Amino acid sequence: MRTQVGIVGAGPAGLLLAHLLHRRGIDTVVLERQSREHVERRIRAGVLEQGTVDLLTAVGLADRLRRERMIHRGLEVLFDGVGHRIPLAELTGRELTIYGQHELVKDLVAARLDTGRPLLFEAPAVGCADLDSSAPVVHFELDGAARLLECDLIAGCDGFHGVCRPAVPQSVLTEFHRDYPYAWLGILAEAPPSSEELIYAQHERGFALHSMRTPKITRLYLQVTPDEDIAAWPDERIWAELRTRLARHDPAWQLADGPVLDKAVTALRSVVTEPMQFGRLFLAGDSAHIVPATGAKGLNLAVADVAVLATAIEDWYATGSTQLLGAYSRTCLTRVWRVQHFSWWMTSMLHKAPDGDPFTARLQRAALRQLAGSEAAARAFAENYVGLPLTGGPNDSP
Numbered sequence: 001m002r003t004q005v006g007i008v009g010a011g012p013a014g015l016l017l018a019h020l021l022h023r024r025g026i027d028t029v030v031l032e033r034q035s036r037e038h039v040e041r042r043i044r045a046g047v048l049e050q051g052t053v054d055l056l057t058a059v060g061l062a063d064r065l066r067r068e069r070m071i072h073r074g075l076e077v078l079f080d081g082v083g084h085r086i087p088l089a090e091l092t093g094r095e096l097t098i099y100g101q102h103e104l105v106k107d108l109v110a111a112r113l114d115t116g117r118p119l120l121f122e123a124p125a126v127g128c129a130d131l132d133s134s135a136p137v138v139h140f141e142l143d144g145a146a147r148l149l150e151c152d153l154i155a156g157c158d159g160f161h162g163v164c165r166p167a168v169p170q171s172v173l174t175e176f177h178r179d180y181p182y183a184w185l186g187i188l189a190e191a192p193p194s195s196e197e198l199i200y201a202q203h204e205r206g207f208a209l210h211s212m213r214t215p216k217i218t219r220l221y222l223q224v225t226p227d228e229d230i231a232a233w234p235d236e237r238i239w240a241e242l243r244t245r246l247a248r249h250d251p252a253w254q255l256a257d258g259p260v261l262d263k264a265v266t267a268l269r270s271v272v273t274e275p276m277q278f279g280r281l282f283l284a285g286d287s288a289h290i291v292p293a294t295g296a297k298g299l300n301l302a303v304a305d306v307a308v309l310a311t312a313i314e315d316w317y318a319t320g321s322t323q324l325l326g327a328y329s330r331t332c333l334t335r336v337w338r339v340q341h342f343s344w345w346m347t348s349m350l351h352k353a354p355d356g357d358p359f360t361a362r363l364q365r366a367a368l369r370q371l372a373g374s375e376a377a378a379r380a381f382a383e384n385y386v387g388l389p390l391t392g393g394p395n396d397s398p
């Protein structure tokens with residue numbers, strides 16, 4: 001097979017890139033290791049920045065999203081049994097959209113299939129080669145047979161455990177990473193949200209987050225250890241722990257519960273790979289960087305990467321200039337490191353240190369009090385949480 005841009009991975013990054021390039025008249029083939037059903041049911045993120053929604057709207061991908069989403073104009077930080085609202089929209093003029101990532105993936109898959117261009121499910125890439133030549137290739141499998149995809153460029157949108165990043169010689173890439181001594185046990189529950197907005201709770205037993213996906217479905221998280229055995233968490237134990245960590249002095253507040261639809265433990269980690277390009281391979285989304293989920297940034301960063309990449313690829317085909325493509329990594333990394341810092345800071349402020357260090361606990365309390373009591377601190381938080389505008393010049397440096 002031959003195409004202009006070979007895209008490995010049909011997550012949000014790969015599918016959106018395919019759509020953006022199709023609109024610009026550039027041909028792509030998308031390879032996805034999993035089945036369509038699998039990618040459309042995978043429960044992950046759900047908080048979309050306004051910049052993400054504006055882009056999806058501009059390229060005709062937001063019709064269902066705009067009908068079915070929930071709009072949030074603030075969030076609550078809960079500590080010592082008292083909630084403190086951060087009025088995000090008032091402070092920044094921007095709002096957040098709540099819409100499940102798997103719903104967005106369904107919309108992106110449907111849009112791709114409408115174009116009639118290839119989106120191959122159960123077609124795992126097994127490697128990329130000739131990346132520093134003008135004719136890079138992706139080796140993949142389809143119906144048990146080995147196949148070859150010849151391209152002008154390859155977009156590695158295959159997530160953290162994909163094959164594109166490992167195809168780059170080790171001497172070229174530097175990986176910066178931080179593992180955290182805790183993880184999240186996340187559930188999706190058939191229960192109405194107990195609050196109109198997200199609640200980030202810092203508690204002496206550990207962090208908890210009350211989030212939602214629709215007016216009937218809640219998404220809730222508990223801080224657990226990275227090696228937590230999910231079998232040790234029957235539903236009743238999860239609800240009891242959530243009730244404890246989300247409790248507040250106001251006795252009127254109750255946590256609504258219901259059947260648990262999905263349950264998983266996800267590690268929290270920060271990873272950045274530099275550069276995000278080698279020869280004609282461009283890494284985007286989770287294949288290049290991971291943020292701890294606390295700041296709800298992973299999906300939004302993936303969208304920001306492919307917005308930059310699509311513009312650079314279009315410019316390269318139109319003019320032959322490598323200026324924007326050459327600046328791709330630098331442009332994206334500016335945003336990636338800002339978001340890494342925010343996500344690390346939020347994670348550090350809200351999670352209980354495993355050793356229960358009292359010094360750390362008092363620093364966290366000081367940070368939370370400042371966030372709750374200072375408009376300047378709340379504004380800085382809000383600007384980061386609602387997200388930077390979806391732009392980034394090639395002259396920005398990380």
Ligand SMILES: Cc1cc2nc3c(=O)[nH]c(=O)nc-3n(C[C@H](O)[C@H](O)[C@H](O)COP(=O)(O)OP(=O)(O)OC[C@H]3O[C@@H](n4cnc5c(N)ncnc54)[C@H](O)[C@@H]3O)c2cc1C
Nearest residue numbers: 009011012013033044045124125158159285286296298299
């Ligand atoms: C398990 C998990 C849970 C998460 N939960 C949350 C959350 O609760 N809240 C939050 O804010 N963020 C969450 N995130 C982060 C957010 O969902 C990601 O940042 C986002 O999915 C990034 O999109 P992406 O397209 O870059 O990568 P992905 O969505 O990971 O897509 C990569 C795609 O590549 C495919 N692929 C991999 N290898 C190959 C191969 N060899 N050949 C072909 N295809 C391949 C994968 O099957 C996948 O479809 C979670 C991430 C993960 C991994």
